[in-house]
């Protein structure tokens with residue numbers, strides 16, 4: 001079989017297995033039975049299960065994509081820039097990183113990071129991917145790229161020829177693509193949700209244009225698909241382990257890379273698991289680890305998942321090996337199974353809208369008037385819901401005192417989420433915060449680049465168990481970038497997203513420490529120094 005699952009030290013209640021077997025879950029899932037998640041989920045599940053067919057139905061894309069890539073290369077267009085959020089960019093990023101082919105991904109509102117992508121336009125083709133066709137970030141990226149091509153001297157027809165669009169039939173983006181004369185439009189199956197779309201046009205189009213072998217990806221998924229109706233298949237075992245982890249108090253899934261050749265898979269799985277399960281006050285919290293022995297790999301509420309490797313005792317752990325196509329399909333199937341065990345609908349994301357609504361309101365009416373409680377060096381500190389109560393910020397070590405107070409506010413079995421509204425490339429060192437903080441606490445610590453995480457773990461933060469505390473890091477914008485034909489800039493949008501999410505978390509009473517870096521580079525160094 002193309003996917004192999006193994007597990008060590010995890011107590012899987014026999015009742016879980018027996019129930020799944022009695023209910024014939026494996027065969028019913030493959031038959032796309034929408035009643036598997038209960039009556040409340042049935043209408044949505046009825047239009048969300050076509051991902052099971054994708055290893056076969058997506059085959060027809062391969063020849064078209066091979067032809068399109070050859071055409072683009074013949075015109076010297078060898079740089080592929082993908083604009084898309086969450087499920088519309090995470091899979092292509094893993095596919096291309098694993099294949100070792102270059103793909104530039106724009107899933108940020110950080111002005112510096114967006115500006116840095118506007119280079120080499122003479123050899124750039126842009127893929128704009130959005131299922132809904134309404135995502136604000138992606139629309140802003142399309143606008144800035146159209147303007148950049150125009151500024152480089154391309155006329156309307158030439159600009160259209162630089163765009164490839166992936167969207168659902170009838171979306172506003174489908175209309176825009178037609179109006180702008182996009183070179184190619186791929187209409188995806190609307191019966192596949194965003195985070196289950198890795199093997200659809202959303203995963204395949206940018207990856208194939210960048211040079212990845214998507215035919216093999218689909219073959220590897222098809223090999224696994226043949227086994228999925230069997231009651232003991234590897235993906236079912238993975239789903240059972242995730243569900244059993246939840247039932248036995250291990251509701252944090254630490255995702256670590258094995259020594260196989262998958263690169264960055266956990267970033268994709270993070271969205272799948274968090275957005276699918278984090279709702280109704282429960283869920284599985286994915287924690288993306290830097291390595292199998294990174295801080296946070298073992299704790300009483302953690303189940304370690306080694307992707308592309310074997311289990312790592314002594315703590316309970318599992319290993320999932322197999323090629324990327326099988327991993328995508330297997331984790332999707334396992335998440336659907338775990339969703340049934342958890343008793344949630346794995347296909348909706350009911351709490352993602354809260355931050356988006358606050359963001360739109362702030363863009364319309366202006367940012368909230370907030371003053372820092374203190375500024376220490378290059379870091380201005382703001383607190384919400386008691387995060388800074390009683391903390392002495394007059395000392396030079398005020399930043400570490402504030403962070404320690406936040407960690408002390410994590411409830412039993414809770415977690416700290418670090419959310420960085422920064423430049424994923426230029427401010428990359430901020431990513432070191434996760435491990436540094438995880439060293440200071442026995443609780444799970446996650447890290448997300450914004451606004452990407454808002455389309456991923458953001459659902460869990462608001463809809464999962466109310467046990468999170470939050471560290472939001474924003475940074476001064478040195479050179480802002482307008483969003484063409486919009487009354488706001490990327491910097492304003494980024495700030496509104498940060499303020500909007502703060503508001504959504506404050507509405508839920510969660511403790512939040514907001515650190516604003518008045519000088520990004522100096523602030524990151526100061527913060528890391530304060531923690532190490």
Ligand SMILES: O=P(O)(O)OC[C@H]1O[C@](O)(CO)[C@@H](O)[C@@H]1O
Pocket residue numbers: 085086087088129130131132133134135138194195275349352454455456
């Ligand atoms: O493809 P779209 O519609 O732009 O959505 C992007 C992402 O946003 C979300 O809908 C959440 O905001 C994700 O589920 C999805 O993957």
